[in-house]
Amino acid sequence: AMDRGGPRDLAAIGQGLVAAASLADLVADTGAGELTAAAEGLARPDQVLAAHLAAALAEDLPLLKRDGGFVRPGYRDSLDETRALRDESRRVIASLQTRYAEETGIRALKVKHNNVLGYFVEVAQQHGETFLKAPLNETFIHRQTMAGAMRFSTTELGQLEAKIAGAADRALGIELDVFAELVRAILDRSDAIRAAASAIAVLDVAASNATLAAEEAWCRPLVDNSLAFAVKQARHPVVEQAIRGRAPFVANDCDLSGSDGKSHEPRGRIWLITGPNMAGKSTFLRQNALVAVLAQAGAFVPAASAHIGIVDRLFSRVGAADDLARGRSTFMVEMVETAAILNQSGPRALVILDEIGRGTATFDGLSIAWAAVEHLHETNRCRALFATHFHELTVLSRRLDRLSNATMRVKEWRGDVIFLHEVTEGAADRSYGIQVAKLAGLPSTVVERARQVLAELEATDRSAPTRRMVDDLPLFAAAPRPVAAPQADPVLDLLDGMDPDDMTPREAHEALYALKARRVRTP
Template identity: 65%
Template sequence: MADMPFTAETPSFEPDNSARPTPMMEQYIEIKATNPDSLLFYRMGDFYELFFDDAVAASRALGITLTKRGKHLGDDIPMCGVPVHAADDYLQKLIMRGFRVAVCEQVEDPAEARKRGSKSVVKRDVVRLVTPGTLTEEKLLDPSEANYLMTLGRVKGAAQGQFALAWIDISTGTFRVSETDPSRLLADILHVDPRELIVADPVFHDPELRPTFDIIGRSVSPQPPSLFDSATAENRIQRYFDVATLDGFGQFSRAELSAISGAIAYVEKTQISERPPLMRPERESEGSTLFIDPATRANLEMLRTLSGNRDGSLLKSIDRTVTGGGARLLAERLTSPLTNPVAIAERLDSVSCFLAGQSLADLTREALKGVPDMPRALSRLAVGRGGPRDLGALARGLEAAAQIAGFLGKEILPAELCAVRDCLAGLPNDYAAHLDRALDDELPLLKRDGGFVRPGYHAELDEMRALRDHSRRIIAGLQADYMNLTGIRSLKIKHNNVLGYFIEVTANNASVMTDTDEAKGKFIHRQTIANAMRFTTTELAELETKIANAAERALAIELGIFETLVAETVANADTIRAGAAALATLDVSAALAALAEEQGYCRPLVDDSLAFEIVAGRHPVVEQSLRRQAANPFVANDCNLSPEGTAKGAIWLLTGPNMGGKSTFLRQNALIAILAQMGSFVPAGSAHIGIVDRLFSRVGASDDLARGRSTFMVEMVETAAILNQATDHSLVILDEIGRGTATFDGLSIAWAAVEYLHEKNQCRAIFATHFHEMTSLSEKLTRLSNVTMRVKEWDGDVVFLHEVAKGAADRSYGVQVARLAGLPEAVVNRARDVLHQLEAGETSGKADKLIDDLPLFSVEVKREVKTPAKGKDSALLAALSTVNPDEMTPREALDALYRLKGLATNPTS
């Protein structure tokens, strides 16, 4: 239960005079009834408390104590709670386990509740729904990953754009939308990798879409169809962005409007009264980015390995960014490589600029290290969850931006960096200066702690702070003034809880305080005691009030200043976000330059041709892993799929042994294409890549038991997707198609697939196989070439050279690989024996001739029979058999060596 989204049943309340719920519990039940699909965090003083089934689920998920509070319908009410100050930590655990949380706070002053009667309950209400896709808290977010909320819009009967996806990162304001269709829906969803996918109820229960939602899993959440109503979508969008028309937003299809409206409606539903400052929806057109299907993303381990770890992924191996925004932009570019050569060239120009100007790169990266996460700080402030440190983050970020703009202004820059420089130079200097004047150097985490406004910024605040912090000194100064005025050296100003501050003189000196009209007008009698009289003054009374209220007033002033600064921040939100995006672009370009310098990457040539020529290409992840292990250096290989005397690209049929490096070679060429089109230098000596519109990779084996699919069925489904979708501008990487079924079935499928790729898809492809019979296809298919992974046999063993060469392998060396893997010697020897019989044709294709005596278990396994040695060899072997090195002295060993050498040259001696 703890690992799945939990829907607590709201306890029904029936009047029961024997166990009537308290007013507080009645309030809880009422609020819970309106939020049945969320755990209710009910604020009670310094704790959030949970009751009934919510408490049971939360205590199990969080590992906290389950207790009880009162009774309901005669039964104990389960209860658990978490401290308010530590709520973020508990929220993170619950969100990670798939729960949604409704945060219920007090919405009135307790004093107002007391006016209604001693038993009145303070009004409470849900102020926010915490869901995986609507997080803004720093503790709950990974700074290097975007946190997307995605919505799926569908309009039945539309001529075009029947489906659309909209995705938002509330923590940064990013808002994008694109059309899609059922054939690429899963790929488009996984390319964004949302934390939460919102769909209308009818869509969620559509049988045709269920397989897609089953793959995505628990992050899918059905919602009322009214959120996605395309008829009212325009009005909802206009209200949110406070515009009279959407003409300035661009043209959107009805499905896109439905998806955008659904995203906005869900944000309003979860944020209640707050409104995150979202960017205007930006449309992504189909074909503007490289299409990578879900299987390929998983096989190539772009963001995570197959085991789900970031270590070992392509992103981890290339990430040299120094800011959170830069890390997120790098991941976005990696998952959405471009298909426009001009835009790719602009990105490569930026990397080249930093690579050529090392001092500029060093200055930029050093300045960027001090840049905080400005978009997320801005978002927290806008939704009322920010603090003084978020304002401080914006101040530091703007200061760094001004510094970077300064030294960029002295350089000759390519187009992309010129745009960055201009954006940074246009940041609001007045706003930055205001933050610098207003904020102190040391800032508290929470605004309620006060102390974040710089001394000298606000005169009244300085006065209140002085009263609060230096009240004793102020009172002592006033006491000295009264001493001088009256001439009474024993005059004291004292304080007690009844009178507050008062002036005390001895009875003998009391007449001085009342004898003159001036004294009578100034000193007011308060109390007479046995040996003294007590007075006050208007000045002292006012001072007392100020001192008593100084701390409260000081905090109120600071909170007012905070709200003013937040309002000014929100007013500059678009400019601040643009500046943050410029800094992220700068970070990515400088980071990719650092990567290229460190790893020896080259600048690729990317154009509209069908070329695909890689010289000395390397696998970016494996190469770095070998370096860390101080192992043998990575063996670089060429790959040329460029057209030769034809208008279409080539196909390589790759054969070779297991463990020879085929899969690594396949993957490295796909990864080089991705890196090139995202605008990065690539691990190669040189690279010329014609734009790849779609990338398909079928490498490795996996099953899908939950959907009733065997490994072979998954292989066939993925192969079908490739053959049905690949174009002449696509790159296809296929490994061992057909190996999951009987030999002849598999061979026939692989054979037909290669023919189809050659004749129908006409794409650039590398097809790795153990079916050596397929190498004969090169005689029939003009664009197909045979290449193989080179190996060398030595003394019965095989040495993998990891080199790709022209030609075809005649065997797979599977038995040798099995021996290297540690199979028992008996199994290896029996396998070798069976292989020899099969290769010699002794069984004529019939397995029953191999099981005559089951020699593996019934008799000693046959060893390889060698021809007896004769002549020189037999004499040498006989002499060797008499030598026992462990029992020989050095002199005896030397004599034996000479004797053996003599036998080798003259066996008759």
């Protein structure tokens, strides 16, 4: 439609129409609503067009129409005649080369062509000198001398070139006319072709989802109007494929459909997930978000069972990225995205948050994460997965009745940590960051010194202050202060009445004293 297609595009449409007819026969009697509608869309295209395209286009097609040679022999008589003339002229060129070689006695003589000289005779340098002398110079006209070769033209070659060029141009012109006719035929049936393409897309998605469900043991989710989110033995569809053959994927349950303790109405629940790096927290967050997306797209999901209340918005704050071109650091980007979540998510939203507050000072980050969890619980009241290394936040479960602590299971063996990738109820007592650093290859001296510093810090029992905070501080103690209405500024009123261009020096001096006398001091 945009006049940018080529011969191969025309052939693809023709082949697609043939395939559409075959698909229509396969799905015609399924009785399924979407597949029946797809079958109707596949049956609409006129198969006469597919036959027309197949008859018109050659087997081996060029990419661009200007290259020619894409119309099948026998499709257009005038084209076949012009091609015959063009091909016969080429045979005449070959016979002419043979005759010139015999007449001059130079077997290495060649008749060649380029875009500058057209057709020309080329001989080696030593033979070219004889062409410059009589009687050969009467037949061969010198055109170009090169290092090791000389080029000549003849009147006979010039006439033959004009005949060949005309035949080639006429043949290409006829092919372009055929191309334009085929394009018009396709555009006349464009609505039916688009309907077939849409139907094939529906079948493609349905078949792909069915293949995944059958081969990967995915389940059919229950999606309803509740606020439930109960998934059993869920897996991450991409990570599972990536590690296949190397290690089994550890499936995990997730249940965010608890009650708020005040009514029987299901409410969203927040899971606060702690545990070491590399243990699978981010994978767990993402896989549950993907389950929600797949379920609401109408697909089966990678789980043993799934009951999901409709999610109106899905929010994700995972990973680290900056936006330096706009003056935003990594932490600023994190805060902007967190702000969007806290300001927009509602009871039907699903939120996954990973490591909020880790990009700034420890106590700054802990304070932000603490307040964010409280806001999600009391204001947003959404279903949420909140992964963190701030173990101090786990004490919030004593006050926030819909907050549950979960942790990633690990095992220590001879000073090393083994990640089990299992999510269980409870809270981690530490992050095993030093063990992860050791796995990453940090020098042994750095690892040992880090152990010493950690032991000294843990001896101060940093968790004690947070326990007192959860007992002593009320939720949302820092209530927003009301904004006072702006008051009139007498100095500004006085300035509004002045026009410096019309004031004399004396008047300006007096106005300055008046401003000084009217100055308002801020208490």
